[in-house]
Amino acid sequence: MDNQIIIEGTIEDIIFRNEENGYTVCSIQAKDEEIVCVGTLLEAYPGETLKIIGSWVTHPIYGNQFQIDTYEKTIPKTEDGIEKYLSSGVIKGIGPALARRIVEKFGLDTLRVIEEEWERLEEVKGISRQKALQIGEIFHEQRELRRAILFLQDYGISPSYALKIYKQYGEGTIEIVKSNPYRLAEDIFGIGFKMADQIAETVGIGEDSPHRIKAGIKFILNQYSNNGHTYMLREHLIQAAHELLGVSYELIENALIELQVYKQIWQEKMEDIEAVYLTPFYYAEMNTARRLIDLAMMKDEVQSKGIEKRIDRLEKEKRIKLAPEQRQAVKEAMSEGVLIITGGPGTGKTTTINSIISLLEEEGYDVILAAPTGRAAKRMSEATGKEASTIHRLLEITFLEEDNKKQVFERNEERPLEADVIIIDEVSMVDILLMNSLLKAVAPGTRLIFVGDVDQLPSVGPGNVLKDMIRSETIKVVRLTEVFRQARESAIVMNAHRINKGEYPVLNEKDKDFFFMKRSIQDEVIETIKQLVKKRLPAFTDCDSIKDIQILTPMRKGSLGVESLNTVLQQTLNPPSKKKREKEYRMTLFREGDKVMQIKNNYNIPWKIYNDIGMRIDEGVGVFNGDAGNIQEIDEEAQTLTVLFDDLKTVEYDFSQLDELELAYAVTIHKSQGSEYPIVIIPIHSGPPMLMNRNLLYTAVTRAKKLVVIVGLESTLHRMVDNNREINRYSSLAYRLRKIKELTS
């Protein structure tokens, strides 16, 4: 950078420090002035001398500050400096008075004595042998941390990563980074293969290193699973590894053998293909298949007796007449060990679940309800009038480590769920790992009912669980196909079914809820969306532009992608104003009033609910992927941003946590799975054929409760309906279910 300057001085005071990421505000006594410095500064204490490279910035409230880019630190060299340093709390147990006595005794030699001859500290009044030892140990640890940070900085690792790495490996840091930096990619959140590979190159690790090849293979498999696959074809993997790593096929084959020996991967020949799995996915598929078959075999024959009569009675009581398919589903639900009920919108899934619950509870059965996301669980609860939780909460998720990275479920084989029947809704969103965890917690004899719409997009996580279970033909399935009269009045429901069957939707019928606005140029699409959200829809439907309307777009990039639409819509619906504070984080500008979405599960973040007069009436923890809210307040001084979720829960984010939030005026259709919105606007203009398929359109349309407006090209809309090619997912649950079934029958 051009305007970089160097300043040197002694730390006078630490004004603010975020212990997590090292963000610090401190005052520095330079030659003839005191300077406020801000930025990442690790393990810095008053009395230390700093050489800082950075630039001057002007803060709207705090005025001129020096922004730290990089820095070097030296331990204080004057007696005064040493005393200030020791008084600062750098070593637990040494306060100002003791610091003075120590420096009086050892003078300029103080720090050397603490490090090398700690037992001499006993000579100072008030220090016992034990305390001397403790001081020596803390000082030693700090020196190690300092050494590690300096070492890592030499390899281009930023101080905040350096701190994470040191927290993970402690005194082993330097050794590990020198011998196998690829471990960082596995152990440290935020460091991937590419970064580890760069570090490896700087520390002189060769291209042919087995550590490198193994890490590269796992990186490829991981990326593949991020796209939803549970395994990769061996020939594809070898080719991809060859291209990524630039090493011979032979070395890759050797690395595969080694990874297999250490159970990091699993290789298997299935029919005519050779598959390679990361072991967790292999075990998850295998166990899921085994447990499903076991559970499916446990039928409850007693319950099927007299069932027709009981259903007749229920129909009378509830004044409904179940359709034949619904009746079938209710009957099977009384006896099958595992049952799948699948159907599109308006086919009576909820009505069927309610009938099942009534009959089971009549018999005194314990029934548990759960769904994969918080929103789906909330809806399930509203529709049934019974408590429904997320699957994660049902399984009592907890965390092993401070940073919440390692999660475990308290409910498992040893402590299974206590229920006679478990009903899971929106099962199309359950991936293979979650299904495996769920099944581990289901005791033999407990029955399972899965409800969902198999034509929705598959889960975000790996696997194609619902479709595979159905395809395998090993588990009882009831398909609900009849659309009920009430639902038939909705063009959204009817068009969803049309799309699903490959027929074009009927557009712009009078007094209906499904509209199409033809716009040939992308800029016109954007302009129309702006008008719709700002004026036309609020005038036409009396809705709230920010809360009730959701733009769902097929992609992230491009002018009709999430990122660009969010910038445009932020400007339209929540433009800059003197009254609204802002915070820029990475590439996103957050502004008070903005609509935002949580983009990963955070089980530990606290929320609070306040009543109208500001009294706290409830509190708890956890905000989940897909939860949407509005920014209430941005506080630069406290470094926090407060979001109100669902008009209810207030959550305070530290600025360092802002990577968990995204603007949410527009979200991708993938991200909208399992959510419902009153009004949905879908820009459909152009996009890669791989992505623009029937499945995606169907999912987008079924998210709307009251109104769908599609803006763009009818020809593209038709192409999506015609494109029935789904993105192929490599998963083998169906194969395993069939195999295990063959063996057991």
Ligand SMILES: Nc1ncnc2c1ncn2[C@@H]1O[C@H](COP(=O)(O)OP(=O)(O)OP(=O)(O)O)[C@@H](O)[C@H]1O
């Ligand atoms: N047997 C029935 N006879 C008459 N109406 C029914 C019957 N079953 C369901 N319905 C009605 O059909 C509509 C859709 O039913 P329901 O909400 O149960 O379906 P769903 O599959 O859960 O729908 P969605 O997925 O859209 O929420 C409702 O208005 C419901 O009252």
